[in-house]
Amino acid sequence: MDPSTLKEQIITYSKSIGIDRIGFTDAEPFYAERNYLEKQQEKNFHSGMEESDIEKRTNPKLHLEDAKSIISFAVAYPSRMRDEQIDDIARGVFSRSSWGIDYHKYLKDRLVKIEEFIKRLVPDAKTISMVDTGALIDRAVARRAGLGYIGKNCSLITKEYGSFVYLAEMITNIEFEKDMPVDNECGDCEICLKACPPSALIGNGQINAKSCLSYVTQKKTVLTHKEATLLKDRIYGCDTCQVVCPKNKGITNHYHEELEPKLDEAYPSLLDMLNLSNREFKAKFGHIAGSWRGKNPIQRNAIINLANMKNKESIDKLITILQKDDRPMLRTTAAWALGQLKEYDEKVRSTLLEASAIEKDEVVLNQIKNSLS
Numbered sequence: 001m002d003p004s005t006l007k008e009q010i011i012t013y014s015k016s017i018g019i020d021r022i023g024f025t026d027a028e029p030f031y032a033e034r035n036y037l038e039k040q041q042e043k044n045f046h047s048g049m050e051e052s053d054i055e056k057r058t059n060p061k062l063h064l065e066d067a068k069s070i071i072s073f074a075v076a077y078p079s080r081m082r083d084e085q086i087d088d089i090a091r092g093v094f095s096r097s098s099w100g101i102d103y104h105k106y107l108k109d110r111l112v113k114i115e116e117f118i119k120r121l122v123p124d125a126k127t128i129s130m131v132d133t134g135a136l137i138d139r140a141v142a143r144r145a146g147l148g149y150i151g152k153n154c155s156l157i158t159k160e161y162g163s164f165v166y167l168a169e170m171i172t173n174i175e176f177e178k179d180m181p182v183d184n185e186c187g188d189c190e191i192c193l194k195a196c197p198p199s200a201l202i203g204n205g206q207i208n209a210k211s212c213l214s215y216v217t218q219k220k221t222v223l224t225h226k227e228a229t230l231l232k233d234r235i236y237g238c239d240t241c242q243v244v245c246p247k248n249k250g251i252t253n254h255y256h257e258e259l260e261p262k263l264d265e266a267y268p269s270l271l272d273m274l275n276l277s278n279r280e281f282k283a284k285f286g287h288i289a290g291s292w293r294g295k296n297p298i299q300r301n302a303i304i305n306l307a308n309m310k311n312k313e314s315i316d317k318l319i320t321i322l323q324k325d326d327r328p329m330l331r332t333t334a335a336w337a338l339g340q341l342k343e344y345d346e347k348v349r350s351t352l353l354e355a356s357a358i359e360k361d362e363v364v365l366n367q368i369k370n371s372l373s
Helices: 003-016 031-042 054-058 103-121 138-144 191-195 225-231 270-274 278-285 295-308 312-324 328-344 347-358 362-372
Strands: 021-026 069-076 127-130 165-172 234-236
Touching: 003 021, 003 103, 021 138, 031 054, 069 103, 069 138, 103 127, 103 165, 138 165, 225 295, 225 328, 234 295, 270 295, 270 312, 278 295, 295 312, 295 328, 312 328, 312 347, 328 347, 328 362, 347 362
Parallel strands: none
Antiparallel strands: 021 069, 069 165, 127 165
């Protein structure tokens, strides 16, 4: 089949099953991105969650030896809820990338269908697909395939959907005509750099992933005082650099019902979150992307959120966690939170004093002493 005809058929079919943008590029190595990643490693800016092998991240032919092209896919996701619902419940915030069903499942399902479609038309076609957790850099592929440009907030910014897009790619041995990259439109704008709470955006297209709040919410360790206070009401992820971007103004992206958020999943009750068992957590949140690190980091963040909100109603629950929870990380975080709230209830200080006399874990004990002081 003529590659140009096949290309049009892939675009038409992909859009019919829920893909919003498709772009095509070659499978040559990503030389500029290799230099970028080397600088990231030199400066110790990697979070540790990425693929550590730079060659795997920048050379498509390590994944498919006779690769000729890469097809890049983008799916738009909502930037706000359809109906803003306001109540008096203390709620945390999941980032927008975690709204609706897990986007990995959504995209993988579509990519399997597209692979099957291509192989029906070209039986000897080879394909390898990746969604986020693959080795290649999604944004770099999408930029070279003409879907958008990488902004100063290190997100891919598209004309139609802003930066609120999920990305995936498919390496293939079919040679397609390349689409042209688009020009960067950030110009002199530095709104995202100034808005980033921990100043993780460096300004030259680099990001200190270790200080990015999205990474901080996913850590499985006790957070520092600075990290905890910067978290505010974030229970998973951070959208600040996207929300403030002028290119996202007025964009809502309500195109896919599976990706629409429910109030209690996008903005969960923090006190309810602290009462969930493992089974209950999986039943309620297991289908969303933000659950992948498990219950413990989310519950730690919920404790921090309540303290940042100065939520007096949470004090009894925090005392119970400090006294009875078998997880040192949560006891430590509860001790920190009670330290932030001790001015609101006189029993907090006596509780911390009692806990200091019986706590065996050194990290927890140090936090109790810090909270008392």
